[in-house]
Amino acid sequence: MSSATTAVRLRAHAATIALLLLLTGVTVVFLVPIFWMVSTSLKSNQHVFDLPIQWFPRRPLWSNYPTAYATVHFTRYLVNSAIVTGSVTILNVVLSALAGYGLAKYRFLGRHVLLLLILATLMLPLEVVMVPLYLTVQHLGWLNSYQGMVVPVSANALGVLMMRQYFLSLPDDLIAAAHIDGAGHLGTFLRIGVPLAWPALLTVAILIFQSTWDDFVWPFLVISSPSKATVPLAVQSFQSAETSNFPMLMAVSSIASVPLTVLFFVFQRQIISGVATTGMRH
Amino acid sequence: MRRRWLGPTQPWWGAAFTAPVLVLLVCFKFWPMSYAAWLSLTNASLTDRARRFIGVSNYVRLSHDTTFIGALETTARYVGATIAVSMVLGLALAVLINQKVPARGVFRTLLFLPAVVPLIVVPILWQFLFHPYGLVNNALKALGLHPVNWLLSPQGAVGALVVATAWRLTPLCMVIYLAGLQSIPGELYEAAKVDGAGAVRRFQSITLPMLKPTLLVVVVFAITLTVQNFVLALVMTGGGPDNASTTLSLFVYQTGFLGFQMGYASAAALVMLLIIVAFTVVSLRAFRIEE
Known part of the structure; x- marks a missing residue:
């Protein structure tokens, strides 16, 4: 009895976590362009296309x-x-x-x-x-x-x-x-x-x-x-x-x-x- | 059955309250509309005051104009793809958020943000993302795919416009869907659950049928918005390369304001109006039949 309820509860938890992960993933994809806009606005022109991508510029140019x-x-x-x-x-x-x-x-x-x-x-x-x-x-x-x-x-x-x-x-x-x-x-x-x-x-x-x-x-x-x-x-x-x-x-x-x-x-x-x-x- | 009327019946006051809006709509909507119909039958130009009645010549010319035919095809592909992506994605997101998830309000707010970005910023931002060395191509390379010359190839330019437009449109569709979903009584789902219907079954037999009116609202909304908008194409691709991403509304703008051919542009604008009206009427019909 109690193990059955635990199983049901676990499954519900797992579903919620899967849903949360999925939503977080989609949200990140949708927000990447906006984040990229702000992140690029703090770079210098020479380093815009640097690879690997610097999501957080090492020395943010706030003066921009x-x-x-x-x-x-x-x-x-x-x-x-x-x-x-x-x-x-x-x-x-x-x-x-x-x-x-x-x-x-x-x-x-x-x-x-x-x-x-x-x-x-x-x-x-x-x-x-x-x-x-x-x-x-x-x-x-x-x-x-x-x-x-x-x-x-x-x-x-x-x-x-x-x-x-x-x-x-x-x-x-x-x-x-x-x-x-x-x-x-x-x-x-x-x-x-x-x-x-x-x-x-x-x-x-x-x-x-x-x-x-x-x-x-x-x-x-x-x-x-x-x-x-x-x-x-x-x-x-x-x-x-x-x-x-x-x-x-x-x-x-x-x-x-x-x-x-x-x-x-x-x-x-x-x-x-x-x-x-x-x-x-x- | 007539409802009991307790409010005032003085006809003059009712008309007076409505008059200012009516005057403005007549001056700046209906008059321009009829003016456009007349202009489309003339050789009106932005630079020359003299205009001559030339009958349906502008429409005949449109039917032979390869740029115009191309713009119609591009519009069909651009609008079709954008609508498909934003409607499906918007529905999927709305269904996900409508579940009992923690912090769903936060997700809704965050997912709405692309619709808050100013319209003029959208093409500037995506032009940069679709740069040959930009973020989109970096992502493609990371996934082991070939980078695409987005804005300089005919296919890529339309694709880029679709992605940028859908990015901005999807959150708006999502919010409309959410309102529709929330109006579906929860007991229906409870009853279906008791009857042993799975999630897919519940979506097919409850969510979709109950959501039909909302779907139609979203279709009309999304089509009208996508057909009319030319800011994205104007700024992102300028209609290029070689007119491959020139949509109908961009064609109207370019012909009228860059080519100075106001008569010819008006004829094209009327075709655009015809398309919007046709889609709206068809959707409204579908509405009526449902009710």
Whole structure:
């Protein structure tokens, strides 16, 4: 009896250990590129391809980081990225909340069609409309400007859908009660809707922030002068200028990875559940 | 059965709340879309203001353009391989993490990290890893295999793009799968266990059927993301060697913004839209039939 239970327990232990080893192996394989990026960023250019591979450089060149930061003028691009991403995020959150509330809490002619139209834009990624969108922005005189980077991406179907979903789960009685108490439409939205919806607002804000900060294509098309460029553009132009300076390239890449990594570790729950529930990013 | 409506019914307010988003989507999604349809029927150029209506000439030209046909083939191979790898690997990882393992949260966090690396860094990093003397070839040599000239051979360039894209896409698929797996009631597995079903059997008869809606979400998500993205190809291979890794979206970018042929690029962009819509509609249909 007791030996049988011990055998069962042993087998369970063995299975768990095998599973752990397998998971550890896969995780290591997935993380090797990132580790390699950081490890190379601390080497000198002559020793990049040394064999056997030095995973931990014997004399780490920490000075690569200040050099990379200064060479790329990171501060300027960080400020630009912050301006663009901040504006896009705020606009998206406000507009998504309004539209989500309108679609969830009001009955009006054509709201089903409206919802379908908004859904349909999910099939219209930037890359499909980049040519006419570029011409439109050129026509508006917004090339090489902040508004050119911000306004065209300031409304996003995903944000609207997430907010609508959230407001649908909000009991109508609450809103009816506020109306009976004499609150106006905007007042009810601001005093009842927004405070109750802050978890959804936060998730939308984080997802939009992340995808906007990470976006390369649209700023790349719109911006031609370095003074307006965002971090991804700076990284790309450094890469095309310094193709073979691997330690510097990796240091620049590591620095550029810091903001989104910090964001991920702070808002891990929202980011993962956001990706999981919407099944979409960007 | 209609649900009881307690909320406000004033039509103007509902429309007013939605109006700002609608205006922006019309200006920057629907208008460009129709504009693209019109442009594709003209000889519009980025440098020349004068445009002429030329009918379907651009589409006829596309059907003869070997670069475009090549881009379609490359896209099919690139997207097909990337999706296959990330969907299978993502599912395998999700199933592993969904077991009762210690520190599964830590594994989930660590495995998600490739999706956190900035998109622009991904091709720069992998270009370096696929360097002739880089880490990938070192690993191949250590395994007793021949090194590959990744970025300078037609096969290798597409292969390298697939690996880099799948590396970034797999964690996203994994997370979507995990949400799907966690919505499967545990009692189903308990009952199957009592009936003596093994792990493989349980996966086949419970996990896969219950996961069908999730699988479809992942397919649409992964295809759309892979078809549209050209940053990796642009930075890693530039579409080379000899256009071997030029995908459809890269073709649109190169024709429009480097070749200045906005009309011709718009025609190619519409073909790309057609592909995305076709895949989405087919998947949605499959969804409906299931329900």
